[in-house]
Amino acid sequence: MKEGNYTYTTEKPGSVFIISAVLIGLFVLWGAVSPSSLEWAAGIGLGWMIENFGWFYMLTTAFFVIFSIVIAISPYGRLRLGKQNDRPEYSWYSWIGMLFAAGIGVGFVFWGVAEPVLYYLDTPVGYIPGTREAAIAGLRYGVYHWALHPWAIFSIVGLTLAYVQFRKGRPALISSAFYPLFGEKVNGFAGRSIDILAVIATCTGVATTFGLSAMQITGGLSYISSIPNSVWTQLTIIAIVTCLFMISAGKGVNKGIKTLSNINLAVAAILLVFVIAVGPTLFIAENIVTTLGGYISNVIPMSLTMTPFYESEWLGTNTIFFWAWHIAWAPFMGLFIARISRGRTIREFMAGVLIVPSLLALIWFTTFGGTALNLEMYGPGGIAELVTSQVELALFATLGELPLSAVTNVIAVLLILIFFITSADSASYVLGAMTSKGSLEPKLSVKMIWGFLIAGTASVLLLSGGGGLQALQTASIIAALPFAVIMIMMIISLLFMFAKDDRAERKQKQTKQLSTLKEEIRDEMYDDMKQEVYEEVKEQVYEDVYEEVKEEVKDEILDELDQESK
Numbered sequence: 001m002k003e004g005n006y007t008y009t010t011e012k013p014g015s016v017f018i019i020s021a022v023l024i025g026l027f028v029l030w031g032a033v034s035p036s037s038l039e040w041a042a043g044i045g046l047g048w049m050i051e052n053f054g055w056f057y058m059l060t061t062a063f064f065v066i067f068s069i070v071i072a073i074s075p076y077g078r079l080r081l082g083k084q085n086d087r088p089e090y091s092w093y094s095w096i097g098m099l100f101a102a103g104i105g106v107g108f109v110f111w112g113v114a115e116p117v118l119y120y121l122d123t124p125v126g127y128i129p130g131t132r133e134a135a136i137a138g139l140r141y142g143v144y145h146w147a148l149h150p151w152a153i154f155s156i157v158g159l160t161l162a163y164v165q166f167r168k169g170r171p172a173l174i175s176s177a178f179y180p181l182f183g184e185k186v187n188g189f190a191g192r193s194i195d196i197l198a199v200i201a202t203c204t205g206v207a208t209t210f211g212l213s214a215m216q217i218t219g220g221l222s223y224i225s226s227i228p229n230s231v232w233t234q235l236t237i238i239a240i241v242t243c244l245f246m247i248s249a250g251k252g253v254n255k256g257i258k259t260l261s262n263i264n265l266a267v268a269a270i271l272l273v274f275v276i277a278v279g280p281t282l283f284i285a286e287n288i289v290t291t292l293g294g295y296i297s298n299v300i301p302m303s304l305t306m307t308p309f310y311e312s313e314w315l316g317t318n319t320i321f322f323w324a325w326h327i328a329w330a331p332f333m334g335l336f337i338a339r340i341s342r343g344r345t346i347r348e349f350m351a352g353v354l355i356v357p358s359l360l361a362l363i364w365f366t367t368f369g370g371t372a373l374n375l376e377m378y379g380p381g382g383i384a385e386l387v388t389s390q391v392e393l394a395l396f397a398t399l400g401e402l403p404l405s406a407v408t409n410v411i412a413v414l415l416i417l418i419f420f421i422t423s424a425d426s427a428s429y430v431l432g433a434m435t436s437k438g439s440l441e442p443k444l445s446v447k448m449i450w451g452f453l454i455a456g457t458a459s460v461l462l463l464s465g466g467g468g469l470q471a472l473q474t475a476s477i478i479a480a481l482p483f484a485v486i487m488i489m490m491i492i493s494l495l496f497m498f499a500k501d502d503r504a505e506r507k508q509k510q511t512k513q514l515s516t517l518k519e520e521i522r523d524e525m526y527d528d529m530k531q532e533v534y535e536e537v538k539e540q541v542y543e544d545v546y547e548e549v550k551e552e553v554k555d556e557i558l559d560e561l562d563q564e565s566k
Contacts, residue, residue: 016192017435017446020199024453031460038460046474050316053481055306057323060484061149062303067491068152068354071159076498077347079505081159082166086343096356097265098340106419107146108364109268109412110212113394115142116369117376117387124314125307135373139287140294142365144302145319147295147358150326153487155353157334158341160490162349163497166342171438174198174331178489180496197482198331199434203450203457204479205328206427210458212392213420214238219392220413223400229390235459241417242455245424246448260425264418271411272367278403279371287370292362324480330487335430372398427454 031038071077080086088095119138120130127134160177170176175191182190214234222229276284307315341349375398376383383401387394399408431450432442 014435014437016195016199016437019192020196020203020435021449021453023196023200024203024457028453028456028460031463032456035460035463042474042478045478049477049481050320054316054320057320057327057480057484058304058306060488061153061323061327064156064487065148065152065303068148068155068350071498072347072350072354076502077345077350079163079346079498079501080167080343081162081338081341081346081349082343086166088341088343090340092352093265094262095340095352097262099337099353099357106209106213106416106423108361109395109416109419110216110392111142111146112364112368113372113383113398114387114391115145116365117372117384117394118391119318120373120376121384121388122314124318125312132377135377136290136294138373139291139366139369140298141302141318142369143291143295143362144299145322146361146365148299148354149303149323150329151354151357153323153326153330154333154337155350156487156491156494157330158337158353159334159346159349160338160494161335162338162341163494165338165438167501168497172335172338172433173438174335174434174486174490176438177493180493180500181489194486195434197486199431201328201479201483202331202427202431202434203454205325205330206332206423206431206454207457207461208325208328209423210238210241210420210454211462213241213416213423214458214462215392216395217413217416217420219390220396220409220416223393223396224406224409224413229392231462234462238455238458241420241424242451245421245428245451260418260422264415264422267411267415267418271408271415272364274404274408275367275371275399275402279367280374283374284367284370287366288363291366295362321477324477327480327484327487330483331434332427332430335433336426339430339433368395368398371402375401424451424454427451 090098116135116138119141120134123129123134124137124141127137157174161172161174164170164176164179165172168176168179170179173191173195175186175194178186178191178194185191186194211234214237217237218227218229218233221227221233227233302319337353344352372383372387372394375381379401383394383397386397395412396409399405399412402408428447428451429442431454432447433439435450436442436446
């Protein structure tokens with residue numbers, strides 16, 4: 001099938017599809033038959049994971065940020081994700097829109113108000129709840145959880161997959177990244193095992209987003225209507241969205257995801273500008289500057305701080321949860337980012353994936369979170385108490401205190417709904433590609449199956465956890481651990497490829513320069529020799545012509561004299 005400037009082929013699903021689909025199906029069956037035992041097992045796993053590997057999540061995520069920045073400013077940044085004559089398939093606006101709407105936009109909308117307000121009351125270690133310092137820290141930690149760190153995680157996987165697909169000609173599989181390390185073994189058991197782990201992590205991470213979206217849509221509907229905010233309403237929303245995303249999935253990336261992403265980016269921008277304009281504008285502007293400064297000056301301490309001397313669960317239920325959720329999302333976001341980034345240089349790719357979403361996170365969280373904190377601290381209040389009990393109502397409660405709330409709340413529900421559909425569409429596409437031997441045009445039937453399995457996973461997580469956030473957090477943190485190890489190995493493989501290709505490009509460039517220099521010297525010598533020969537020939541010809549003309553003139557004069565004498 002031809003999309004944009006490139007043609008993609010469809011492959012039949014392989015053993016990775018069968019094994020991973022069966023495993024996810026058994027998980028869904030477990031949750032449906034015995035949700036209480038699933039909740040118990042997940043709780044045991046979560047406690048063990050945070051206690052023993054919380055430090056690992058913190059350290060590896062900080063390393064991912066450093067690596068992403070260094071690789072962007074290094075000489076490797078000039079390498080292209082594709083052949084040397086490849087150019088970007090999508091415009092900058094469409095590219096950024098798809099990055100934002102592919103799924104991470106759901107997190108912005110859900111947590112944009114909730115995080116700063118929650119941290120105002122349930123503060124990080126070292127802050128007193130309900131104070132000005134707690135409010136500043138709440139905004140800073142909200143941005144911290146959604147700026148450089150998550151996008152560094154996504155960029156590493158996206159960069160690796162784009163590089164091996166479009167430059168090395170390997171299929172769109174996580175295992176393809178390990179070809180430099182394992183060679184042909186990636187086509188066997190080792191490669192399939194890596195791909196199955198990636199699929200399971202992706203399915204769990206995406207299911208978390210499905211659950212969050214369903215919770216927030218249900219919360220919004222209950223806020224603006226008489227629809228009850230219950231787990232059964234959430235399951236109904238998941239079922240409806242699953243049907244809607246199938247329509248988008250049938251359109252393909254260009255007609256489906258791209259169109260919805262452009263629409264959603266415009267709707268999100270309108271809502272953002274509206275809140276800035278009618279909300280506490282000066283307060284928001286001051287918070288953007290303050291939060292940016294606090295983020296820059298505290299990002300290293302925040303990234304490398306644990307709480308070994310405190311009896312606090314805050315880090316595990318907040319920062320570590322977000323890092324694990326983003327890592328679980330990485331195969332999905334990475335493969336999708338790779339799919340839409342063909343033709344860009346590594347430096348351009350990193351700039352777009354790191355800087356633009358980070359700036360959007362800064363503006364979004366300080367606008368919505370700052371407005372909510374202003375209402376809580378200097379307005380009518382009550383938002384913090386509501387968010388503590390029903391986190392999914394945070395955005396709607398904030399909009400409810402601003403003008404035209406009836407309109408903006410409906411727009412917010414539509415925004416989340418479209419984000420939900422694009423997330424489902426993108427996720428089913430990516431999982432379809434990962435389980436169809438890396439085909440960038442998986443069969444519609446495969447995408448449908450994954451859509452149902454993701455929806456089922458989200459549903460059983462909501463049921464097993466009593467319809468709350470805790471079960472979704474648990475699933476992400478547990479599933480992310482093996483893939484974090486895979487990501488570290490991906491970086492090693494990536495450096496091998498970069499070093500080899502950089503040497504090859506340098507050698508090719510030197511050869512080309514030498515060839516050009518030789519050509520210039522040859523042309524210069526040719527011109528000199530040509531001029532020299534020309535002068536010699538000119539002089540010889542002149543002498544020959546002169547002598548010939550001289551003889552002719554002499555003969556003519558002698559003939560004339562002879563005629564006169566007669």
